[in-house]
Amino acid sequence: MTVGIVVVVIVVAVVIGVAVGMKQRNINNQLLSEGRMIKRDIDFMEKNYFYTSRIATYKQIYEKLDSSDLSGTGVSWSGKIGDIIFKSSLGWSARLAEVESDDENHKYLFHFTNWETYRGLPQNTTSMNVLLTAVEKCILSVDPTTKVTTTEMKLKTKTHFL
Numbered sequence: 001m002t003v004g005i006v007v008v009v010i011v012v013a014v015v016i017g018v019a020v021g022m023k024q025r026n027i028n029n030q031l032l033s034e035g036r037m038i039k040r041d042i043d044f045m046e047k048n049y050f051y052t053s054r055i056a057t058y059k060q061i062y063e064k065l066d067s068s069d070l071s072g073t074g075v076s077w078s079g080k081i082g083d084i085i086f087k088s089s090l091g092w093s094a095r096l097a098e099v100e101s102d103d104e105n106h107k108y109l110f111h112f113t114n115w116e117t118y119r120g121l122p123q124n125t126t127s128m129n130v131l132l133t134a135v136e137k138c139i140l141s142v143d144p145t146t147k148v149t150t151t152e153m154k155l156k157t158k159t160h161f162l
Contacts, residue, residue, distance in 0.1 A: 056143040064138035090124040
């Protein structure tokens with residue numbers, strides 16, 4: 001009798017896992033088709049994103065962000081021109097800052113400052129991707145010739161095996 005209960009519990013757990021995975025896949029596919037996020041590497045939150053523009057001023061980007069659609073991300077943002085902090089109700093945060101500016105170019109840095117993991121895997125990556133896509137679209141809508149480069153962040157992590 002106990003073997004039967006164990007089998008039922010395992011089957012129920014597998015069915016729930018498959019259902020949750022399919023639901024998330026459908027959400028991601030919808031966001032992709034709407035253009036609210038793009039396909040990225042699994043470790044996209046571990047990178048610094050640099051945007052170098054000849055014409056996009058921070059004020060223009062700030063105004064575009066102010067009118068952008070961040071619905072469904074649970075993100076609020078605050079800051080001043082030159083430094084914006086994004087905070088998510090899902091346990092992650094990010095920053096957009098102007099790191100260089102001269103007569104010819106404006107250079108901006110976007111990076112995630114913290115996020116939650118479960119057994120070493122990042123959590124809530126969909127909302128993080130939606131925000132990064134929105135920031136990129138705002139910058140590129142001001143200056144479509146913006147040069148985008150990425151670098152790996154130097155991270156210190158604590159791995160919990162179980």
